[in-house]
Amino acid sequence: MELLLILVPAVLVVLAVSFLIFHRAVGFGQLNSAAQRERMTARALEGLMRNFAVAENTIYRNNIKLNNMANKLQLSNNQLARLNNMKSKFLSMVVHDVRTPLSVIRGFSDLFARDPSANDKQRTMSKHMGSAVDRLNRLVSDLTDLAMIESGKLKIEPAVFNFCEVVDELMPAIEISAQTKGVVLKYDQIGRDAVIDGDKFRISQVLQNLMANAIKFTPGGGLVELKTRNDKCWIYVYVKDSGIGIHPSETRKIFEKFYQAEYQKDDKLTKLGWGLGLSIALEIISLHKGEIAAESRGLGHGSTFWFKLPIQPMAEQ
Numbered sequence: 001m002e003l004l005l006i007l008v009p010a011v012l013v014v015l016a017v018s019f020l021i022f023h024r025a026v027g028f029g030q031l032n033s034a035a036q037r038e039r040m041t042a043r044a045l046e047g048l049m050r051n052f053a054v055a056e057n058t059i060y061r062n063n064i065k066l067n068n069m070a071n072k073l074q075l076s077n078n079q080l081a082r083l084n085n086m087k088s089k090f091l092s093m094v095v096h097d098v099r100t101p102l103s104v105i106r107g108f109s110d111l112f113a114r115d116p117s118a119n120d121k122q123r124t125m126s127k128h129m130g131s132a133v134d135r136l137n138r139l140v141s142d143l144t145d146l147a148m149i150e151s152g153k154l155k156i157e158p159a160v161f162n163f164c165e166v167v168d169e170l171m172p173a174i175e176i177s178a179q180t181k182g183v184v185l186k187y188d189q190i191g192r193d194a195v196i197d198g199d200k201f202r203i204s205q206v207l208q209n210l211m212a213n214a215i216k217f218t219p220g221g222g223l224v225e226l227k228t229r230n231d232k233c234w235i236y237v238y239v240k241d242s243g244i245g246i247h248p249s250e251t252r253k254i255f256e257k258f259y260q261a262e263y264q265k266d267d268k269l270t271k272l273g274w275g276l277g278l279s280i281a282l283e284i285i286s287l288h289k290g291e292i293a294a295e296s297r298g299l300g301h302g303s304t305f306w307f308k309l310p311i312q313p314m315a316e317q
């Protein structure tokens with residue numbers, strides 16, 4: 001009994017002390033981890049701030065680089081615009097200064113060809129001179145058109161006219177070049193009721209280009225056909241030839257300026273031109289809100305060039 005009286009309070013004291021120690025220990029632990037968490041959060045925040053500062057610095061430096069690049073680009077852009085302007089001025093100056101002497105040479109070669117005192121050889125020579133001058137003249141007017149296109153100055157002067165007038169006016173000269181080349185020319189399917197509100201001179205230039213190409217790229221004995229058809233809104237004009245044809249990969253590219261088909265092996269024909277006619281035709285047709293394209297079944301299988309133009313509704317004709 002006495003032993004119990006001593007043991008029970010001793011056990012109670014030990015329990016109480018253990019409880020106190022345990023409680024203290026837990027409290028201290030809790031205190032310790034909160035402080036640790038605070039420290040960790042502070043450290044993470046510090047790290048984040050450091051990263052932010054680095055990112056900010058990088059953005060700032062990149063921004064400076066971008067600004068420098070933009071300034072350089074602006075400079076090159078200004079320079080390009082200045083050079084382009086100079087090129088256009090130079091081109092129109094050259095064109096003007098070449099035209100005048102060319103017309104003098106053309107005049108004298110004509111005079112010489114008709115001179116009764118000239119012999120056959122001299123007449124043939126002056127004819128060659130005349131056609132060389134014609135080629136140069138064509139180049140000069142193509143270059144003039146190109147300069148106008150590039151400076152946005154190629155304007156159409158619209159007026160109402162019947163498309164068949166263009167064909168009637170153009171065909172006599174085309175007939176002569178077809179005959180000279182030995183190419184058969186067919187144009188018996190021309191609609192006579194398509195009225196256009198457009199620039200007759202420019203549209204005639206397009207048709208003349210397509211016909212000249214068709215004759216140029218068709219060997220003697222071949223056929224060149226001009227046809228039109230129209231519905232209520234459009235006139236469709238087709239220039240079909242049985243000539244050297246176009247590789248499928250080039251039917252679009254040939255409308256780019258200075259582009260001449262690379263798959264065609266005939267050097268003699270390409271030397272006869274500069275690759276400008278179709279790019280000018282495309283511009284003229286686009287200014288009339290029309291469409292132009294080339295189709296071919298491939299090299300050696302002929303080509304068809306077509307364009308369409310809006311026509312006047314019947315009531316307005």
Ligand SMILES: Nc1ncnc2c1ncn2[C@@H]1O[C@H](COP(=O)(O)OP(=O)(O)O)[C@@H](O)[C@H]1O
Binds near residue numbers: 254
């Ligand atoms: N009817 C055609 N048949 C075959 N190729 C053609 C025809 N028309 C045009 N091309 C091709 O398109 C190119 C560009 O034509 P174009 O712009 O009129 O220039 P150019 O006649 O001065 O060469 C020609 O060089 C030729 O390769």
Ligand SMILES: [Mg+2]
Binds near residue numbers: 209212213273276277
């Ligand atoms: Mg041409």
